[in-house]
Amino acid sequence: MVRIRTRDEILRVAAELFTRYGFKGTSLHDIAAEVGCSKATLLYHFAHKDAILLALVEPARQSLIDLVARLAGVDDKGVRDAAIDGFVDLVLRYRREVALIYDVTPQFLQEPAFDRVRELTDALVAGFAGRSADPADQTAAKVVLGGIAAVVIDDKTDAVELRPALVAVARRALIPGKD
Amino acid sequence: MVRIRTRDEILRVAAELFTRYGFKGTSLHDIAAEVGCSKATLLYHFAHKDAILLALVEPARQSLIDLVARLAGVDDKGVRDAAIDGFVDLVLRYRREVALIYDVTPQFLQEPAFDRVRELTDALVAGFAGRSADPADQTAAKVVLGGIAAVVIDDKTDAVELRPALVAVARRALIPGKD
DNA sequence: GTCTATATTCGGATAGAC
DNA sequence: GTCTATCCGAATATAGAC
Structure with missing residues (x-):
């Protein structure tokens, strides 16, 4: 058309x-x-400049919503690996959009369309931490989340090559503690 | 005065x-x-607005230069742990400055004062990777670097509490491969 | 749906008095 | 060293013709 x-x-x-x-x-x-x-x-x-950016990142945001919803149905045993696989897939598929989101954060965190993104990433962090309440586990989860995002934004390596390396380092970093 | x-x-x-x-x-x-x-x-x-920011981040930049120089004198066996300890110390001491640097990157990467920052972080990544040439090890190193930076920027937790958790997750993520 | 022209605001930076 | 006043360019956004 x-x-x-x-x-x-x-x-x-x-x-x-x-x-x-x-x-x-x-x-x-x-x-x-x-x-x-x-x-x-x-x-x-x-309507305005912001609307262009929001339209651009909307598919990635929707994908994140889907992922978090999916993780809610996974038990504590499997949630960590599911979070890792799901997140790595997501950020590799929406590499450019992830870069955009990080570019405009935190200025855009006030935007109505963005105010749920924070809770979404918090839920993801909980998944990485295997729903542990230990602050050290949560710190590790945040390191993994931020680190993976940083790499897919910055590194130009092919997704096929990057994927297993990201999953591997995430698994190592997030070895289950004593629950 | x-x-x-x-x-x-x-x-x-x-x-x-x-x-x-x-x-x-x-x-x-x-x-x-x-x-x-x-x-x-x-x-x-x-002289101009940029100069204010450069003056602000200069101490942190100098600290990074010192750290990289120090790592150059450490052997392959010890470089990984030295890099972890040194980097965690640095970013916790210059938390605000790290946040500023990430805020203006990549726009400021062209700045004459910043063009060496990239090589500095590359050297740091090499240290995290224990000077391994394996791409997977380098990816892991980048995840750790970016992840730690993301946490100290975003998380408001006290440095005393954060430090051991950051060092621990970095050690786990960077377990030495088969050299 | 697309244009030209313009309103308006705001930004960094300068001139020159004190 | 600090001020007031001002310049100039850039940016978003709007008005109204086609």
Whole structure:
């Protein structure tokens, strides 16, 4: 459909420029110039600049919601490995989106669409920790979460090669303590 | 000395606001208002806005240089533990500065003062990996580096409590492979 | 749906008096 | 060393024609 071609093109270009120069480092003018349209057209398709970013990260956010829901149904024994596999899959699939989210955090944590992201990652941390209440286990879980995210953002290595290495280090770091 | 009181006050306030609202989210006007002086005074003490941030993170950067230099003198057997202890100490001492550096990265990676930071962290990663050439070991090292940084930035837990938990998870994650 | 033109605000930075 | 006043560019967003 010709109807949404421009809109899609805006998203494509915005993703590229946000990734390269950061959200704040990319202006509507930059996006419009690259798309080959005017700023007004951008703001016809999206209410404001933030809306472009939110549309971009929405699929990843939805995926995170799904993952957390899935983990809720897993027992304490299996939750750690399920969290590891699910999270690694997710961040490798949405590598660019993860980078965007980290780029705009914490400024965007106030956004209505983002205020549940924090609880979602908290639930994920609990999963990594095997639902342990030990602060040391939770610290380990946060290290793994943040570390994996940092690597998929920064490292350009292929996902196929990265995946087993990430899962392996996560398993080692999160060996179950004395429950 | 009354001479440098204003300058110090600028740095103190800037650190606070940069931490709370981010570097780009803080204007010279904001800093000046909080300090109780004019923007012109800010720019009398610092050539431009970037210079304020650079002055703020300089001690942490110097510390990182020292750590990497120290690690160069440690043999392959001991380098992993030395890197862990040294890095955890460093980021806990310069928690706020680490947060600032991550806030402005990658925009600031081009800055002349920052172009060596990348090689420094690369050297640190090599230390975490026990100077192993195995890509999986290097991935693990990057997870640990990024994960520890993420925790000290985000988590508000006391350093005394955090330290042993960080060292423990790092040791587990970086168990030596088959050299 | 897309454009041009513009309103408006805000940012960093400078000039020059005191 | 600090101020007031101002410049200039950039940024988001809007108005209204086509």
